[in-house]
Amino acid sequence: MLSKAYIPYKGYYSSPFARWQGSMANEHAIILAAETTKRWLAEKNMDPAVFDYVYLGLTVHQHQGFYGGPWAAGLMGAG
Structure with missing residues (x-):
């Protein structure tokens, strides 16, 4: 099933969820993840539709x- 899957060099990022009990405690994790991913993809000039x-x-x-999953995909422009 995942025989052709790979993570390209610099094609990854770390989410900000290490702070979910502190300053980000009131943030919705799915919205935050989608917005962070959308911003990261834009910085890398990657189309979310890939x-x-x-x-x-x-x-x-x-x-x-x-x-x-589908909600996050829609928020980041992937679906």
Whole structure:
């Protein structure tokens, strides 16, 4: 299934969720992730439409998180 998947050099980033208990405690994680990803893709001049799939994992459930993957994809312009 994932035999052709790869992460290109500099094609990755670290999310800001290390601070989710501090200054970002009131942020919605899915919206924050989508906005951060959209901004990162714009900085790299990458079109969000290149994504075929979006996998979303949550350690702490967020409101409306059941449809978080498609929602995040739409927010970042990938779907």
